[in-house]
Amino acid sequence: MRPTFLYDGDCAFCTTCAGFLERHIPTSAEVLPWQYADLAALGVTQEQAEAAVQWIGAGHAAGPDAIARVLRDAGSYWRPLGAVLGAPPVRWLAWPVYRWIARHRDRMPGGTPACALPQAERPTPRPTNDPVTR
Template structure:
């Protein structure tokens, strides 16, 4: 793989809003793609992994999830973003980032841009809306 990939939940409005922020404001080299439209097999990811957290797949095929994925995406963006990404990987910050990430993931339907569908697992969204990969 020649380009890193940052994978998010395209069925979640909050996640999509965050991805749009990345695409317009953070100069990462990564391809930013909803998991529902990604070739997960080629990326070495599972639906379950993508439902649980955002994912980063590096050019070497190495993967990271949640705040670790966000840190790698920021580090890829260079300059000031690289500093933020590096800070996110510092031990105590990283330890605090995971509970914060999980809280946000569990409450994303209540955050700006979130919808009720954001709170449902993919299987339930498929049953209700007839969507999915």
């Protein structure tokens, strides 16, 4: 089974980070917004997906642990970076930093005010063929 890396596709900051990952980090994982994933088939709840990025493959990891898995999976010089991120004491420090960034992602480069809203309060994007958005 090909690993999957889930991120919040409604968040501009998260989408920017996922785009960087897809362009520069040669992971074998499918990088996918959780909103378009079959969460039940992946064994992930919506609450888990909303709370942090997710790695589903040989095992399951979230947040900086998921990022460490992506880096290790990418191989080359990314592998040692993933090993460092996943090892104590860096791992212990990574979680508070990850939570801080997640809480302030609307202020991060590429972030928008919608990133600060809980999922249930975010505006629903209109389809491109909607006459109101033309």
